[in-house]
Amino acid sequence: MNFLRDLSNIIGRYTSGSLRRSNSHICGGSLVKSQSGTQYYITAAHCVYGGNANSYSVKFGSHFRTTSESGSVTRSVSKITMHPNYNAQNLRNDIAVLTLSSQVTESDRIKPICWASRGxxxxEEAIVIGWxxxxxxxxxxxxxxxxxKPILSTSSCSSLVSGFDSNTMxxxxxxxxxxxxxxxxxxxPLFTSxxxxxxxxxxxxxxxxxxRPNNPGVYADTYKLGSWVDSIIN
Incomplete structure (x- = not known):
């Protein structure tokens, strides 16, 4: 990222867990909760493509990528469910649901984020976070x-980004x-208030x-992919 602010003062408002392999950060992700209260971890499918669940863990509640921190917890991953139509070449449907080995205790530092309620x-102003x-x-x-940064219109994305798919991105x-x-x-996560x-x-x-100028970042559209996620966690 460029032109970023330190997040220590607002870390309690949501959770971005660090997806780790061999205890090293490889990707970000978000803690979400099913209707029954079960927690899951959402990340990009390309982060876990070709990997085994037992190779990954998720560190929650930490402000730091490498430094140990009081109050942080780590959970191993027991199952990876990738979108069945994920395409590794064009990155359509780039989303995966990870089942945690056990639930985490929610706190000011560890909170699930709500799913997109609409498109x-x-x-619309949005915030992206990560390491x-x-x-x-x-x-x-x-x-x-x-x-x-703002979320751009579908027409702008289609004209600026070669390979943009408005059905999933x-x-x-x-x-x-x-x-x-x-x-x-x-x-x-890319999230909005x-x-x-x-x-x-x-x-x-x-x-x-x-x-880069005229090259906005591309994200899996959680609202459009929400029905599939709902079928997995609910």
Missing amino acids: YTNN GTLTEGGSSPNNLQEVS LCSGLINGGKDACQGDSGG RGGIYELTGVVSWGYGCA
Whole structure:
């Protein structure tokens, strides 16, 4: 990401868990809850494509990517359910539901995020968070980062981004560039505040570089993919 703010003052308003392999951060993701109260972890399908559940764990409640922190908890992954129509070549349906080995205790630092209650509106302000690189090809921060940027219209996304699929994706960014997700942010949440409630609007998926002009980041559209997720967790 570029032009980010440190997230230590607002970490309690949602959870972005760090998806890890061999205890190293590889992707972001979000804690969600089913109607029955069971917790699940949402990430991008490409983050776990070809992997086995026992290779992954998720660290919750931590502001830091590498530093140990009091109050953080880690859960192993017991099952990976990828969207059946995920396409590794064009990244359509880039979403996966991970079942945790056991539930986590919710707190000010660990809270599930609400699912998107509706589709996005053009230029709706959204926030993306993660531990990805701070510049294209740069280094990754230890502290969780955030950046705010608008969700663009379907027509803008289709004209700006080659390979954009309006049935499964949305895009977000500034036409002049300068604000976006980057390598290591994949799977993490793009969320919007609606009536004071934070909703998971997108899942970091792909893009051409990071924060380049006329190249907004592309996200799995959680509202459009919500019926499939609902069929898995409910």
